[in-house]
Amino acid sequence: MTKTTSTPVVPKELLLPFVLITSLFALWGFANDITNPMVSAFKKVLELNNTQASWVQMAFYGGYFTMALPAAIFAKKYSYKKGILLGLALYAAGALLFYPAAAYQQFIFFLLALYILTFGLAFLETTANPFILAMGPEETATQRLNLAQAFNPIGALSGLYVAQNFILGSLQSDDLDADGNAIYDTLSESAKATIRSADLMVIRNPYVMLGIAVIVILVIIAMVKMPENKEADTGESIGATIARIFRKAKFREGVIAQMFYVGAQIMCWTYIYQYAETLGIDNRSAVPYAMTALGIFLLGRWICTFLLKYINSGRLLMYLSFLAIVFTLGTIFIQGMTGLYSLVMISFCMSLMFPTIYGIALEGMGDDSKYGAAFLVMAIVGGAIMPLAQGVILDIGGSGYTDTRILGVPEVNFSFILPLFCFAVVALYGYRTFKVFPKD
Numbered sequence: 001m002t003k004t005t006s007t008p009v010v011p012k013e014l015l016l017p018f019v020l021i022t023s024l025f026a027l028w029g030f031a032n033d034i035t036n037p038m039v040s041a042f043k044k045v046l047e048l049n050n051t052q053a054s055w056v057q058m059a060f061y062g063g064y065f066t067m068a069l070p071a072a073i074f075a076k077k078y079s080y081k082k083g084i085l086l087g088l089a090l091y092a093a094g095a096l097l098f099y100p101a102a103a104y105q106q107f108i109f110f111l112l113a114l115y116i117l118t119f120g121l122a123f124l125e126t127t128a129n130p131f132i133l134a135m136g137p138e139e140t141a142t143q144r145l146n147l148a149q150a151f152n153p154i155g156a157l158s159g160l161y162v163a164q165n166f167i168l169g170s171l172q173s174d175d176l177d178a179d180g181n182a183i184y185d186t187l188s189e190s191a192k193a194t195i196r197s198a199d200l201m202v203i204r205n206p207y208v209m210l211g212i213a214v215i216v217i218l219v220i221i222a223m224v225k226m227p228e229n230k231e232a233d234t235g236e237s238i239g240a241t242i243a244r245i246f247r248k249a250k251f252r253e254g255v256i257a258q259m260f261y262v263g264a265q266i267m268c269w270t271y272i273y274q275y276a277e278t279l280g281i282d283n284r285s286a287v288p289y290a291m292t293a294l295g296i297f298l299l300g301r302w303i304c305t306f307l308l309k310y311i312n313s314g315r316l317l318m319y320l321s322f323l324a325i326v327f328t329l330g331t332i333f334i335q336g337m338t339g340l341y342s343l344v345m346i347s348f349c350m351s352l353m354f355p356t357i358y359g360i361a362l363e364g365m366g367d368d369s370k371y372g373a374a375f376l377v378m379a380i381v382g383g384a385i386m387p388l389a390q391g392v393i394l395d396i397g398g399s400g401y402t403d404t405r406i407l408g409v410p411e412v413n414f415s416f417i418l419p420l421f422c423f424a425v426v427a428l429y430g431y432r433t434f435k436v437f438p439k440d
Contacts, residue, residue, distance in 0.1 A: 007137050009144050014135045017226050021135075022148045024084065027217065028121045029155030030162075031091070033269070033294065034206065035060055036161045037116065039387075040273045040283050044173045044184065046107050047201045049399045050274075054391030057266055061384035063118025064125070064377055071126040072374030073238065080131045081226050087123025087251055088218040094120060095211030102204035105196060112303035113207075120214075129358060130373040143308045144361030149355040150301035157294045162206050164287035170202045174283055238371070242244050245368050245375075250437045254361025257429035258379035261353045263386030264324075268346050269293065270387050271415065274394065275343055278401045278412055279336065289340060293347040300351025308356075315401040315431025317356050321427030324349035328420045332413050339413065348421070353426060360433050388420070390415045 035056065042176040043053035065088075075083035094117025098134065101109035131146045133141045141345065172195045173184040184195060246252050251410045276286035307316060327349065330342030358376050362369045393415040397403030 007140050009136065009140045009147060011136050018132070018135050018144075018148070020221065020224060020226070021084075021131055022151050023217075024124050024153030025148055025152040026158070027091075027214070028124055029152035030159040030210070031095075031117065031121060031155075032060075032159065033156035033290075034159035034163050034167075034210075036266070036270045036290070037160070037168055037273060037283065037287070038203065039270050040277075041108065041168060041171060041174075041199075041203060042110070045171065045196055046228035048107070050391040050394040051388065051395045052107075054270075054388045055111060056114065057270060058384040059114045061266065061380050061382070063115045063261070064122045065381035065384065066115075067119040068126050068374045068377035068380075069371075069378075070122040072370045074123070074125050078126050081221070083123055085128035085218060085222055087127065087182075088214055088221070089120065091117055091120030092211045092214040092218065094118070095207045095214065096212075096287075098204045098207035102200040105200055118134045121242050122380075125380075126370075126374050126377045129377070130362065130369045133359065133362060134361050138363070141226075141363070142313050142356060143305060145355040145359050146301060146305040146308060146352070150298065150305060153294045153298040153301065153351075157291055157298070158292060160287055160291050163283055164291075166206050167202055168284040168287060171199045173199050177430065181297060189234055241368060241371050242375075245365065245372050248365075250433070251361045251365070251372055251375075253432065254333050255375050255379050257426050258354070258361070258376050259382035260386075260422040261350070261357060261382070262380045263382030264389050264419040264426075265350050265354075266383035267390050267419050267422075268343060268350070268415070269389060271394075271412070272340075272343055274381040274401050274412055275331075276340060278410060279340060289344055293344045296344065297347040297351045299433070300348040300387040303337070304352040304356075312434050313356050313360055314430045314437075316430075317352060317360075317433065318427050318430030320349040320352050321423050321430055324423040325420060325427070328416055328423060331416045332407075332420070333409060335409060335413065343416070357426070359430065382422075386418055390418050393418075427432045 039053045039056045042048060042056055044052065071083060071087070074086065094113050094115070097113035097116060098110065101113050105202075129145065132145050136144055184192065187195070272290050272293065273283050273286045276289060277283070283346075304316065304320075324346050327342045327346045331339050331346070333339075334342060358373075361376060362372050365372050393411055394401060396406070396411050402410040404411055406414040
């Protein structure tokens with residue numbers, strides 16, 4: 001099934017608001033991808049096992065789950081703009097809390113800072129995504145959201161650049177001796193304490209500077225007048241609205257698909273460092289592979305935004321999910337650099353998934369889209385739960401990544417069985433989108 005349209009993706013009169021809100025997509029992309037390498041960094045600096053270190057993602061994406069619905073209630077009661085301003089304030093507060101966290105040198109304080117930071121991201125995503133969908137005709141809504149989401153990986157690439165050049169490259173706990181062994185593991189407790197203090201400050205500083213930058217952006221947006229969708233108060237309870245939207249199978253299954261997609265994305269982007277390490281590539285040297293994955297992801301966003309003009313969104317979602325399954329099988333069963341290249345290529349397939357699932361699930365929901373958006377953002381909790389499960393697999397046999405073999409491959413390879421299952425769920429949703437739901 002093909003489609004063509006001459007309807008503009010963004011009406012001219014809404015171009016400035018579109019640009020301003022789209023800039024926020026890059027802002028939370030930066031936060032996401034400066035944090036992914038921190039799983040490995042905290043593991044080494046604070047001497048954690050894989051399961052403990054994966055709590056970084058549990059705290060980060062758990063914040064989305066906690067705050068998405070309150071964010072939707074706030075946005076519906078007040079306005080998109082006020083929701084964005086509160087989101088930026090929480091974002092800045094969480095980033096600035098890295099300062100006391102580094103002083104106390106307690107992992108729990110860093111987790112708390114990340115948790116609060118993502119309260120802000122939950123407000124931004126819950127507010128910005130439906131705002132973008134509303135900035136023009138419904139028939140181009142999914143295409144418009146893909147366009148806005150294309151700027152997310154630009155922020156993500158910036159986050160990885162900062163992680164590589166200002167964090168990972170400066171961590172003394174990551175230094176190796178001439179034989180490739182970690183020097184940090186051989187030091188006395190007093191020497192470790194000195195390095196730990198220095199390394200935690202290295203981790204702290206970019207987050208503190210990020211918090212200051214977010215405050216500046218908050219002030220700019222506060223000074224700009226932006227359009228708001230005016231809604232009449234129907235007097236309907238929140239519970240009644242939620243019950244109504246969950247009676248729609250396309251939405252209900254979209255939430256499930258989104259949860260599994262985000263889980264797959266975070267696993268593929270978080271554990272690329274561990275996968276590379278088994279090939280003799282240290283964390284800093286692995287960042288270019290992660291950046292290449294994001295570059296391919298960005299390219300995929302632009303290509304898919306174009307393809308959506310001609311191909312049914314659900315059908316394209318299914319095709320790319322099947323391709324992701326193929327690359328994930330390569331990641332699991334092809335050892336060596338080819339397996340790593342397969343892991344990198346999964347990002348092209350993932351480029352379409354989040355905004356397309358989001359747009360399909362909210363299609364035709366009207367004013368209910370604010371609450372619907374909240375549950376789609378809550379589905380980001382998949383990025384908290386599934387990396388933790390992958391960390392448990394990695395700890396089979398020990399805290400290393402090749403302590404044991406499962407199905408003939410190291411446990412780090414086998415752990416990607418989880419993203420494989422996730423992509424199968426997304427493929428099924430894509431299929432049902434164009435085969436089942438149109439008949440409902």
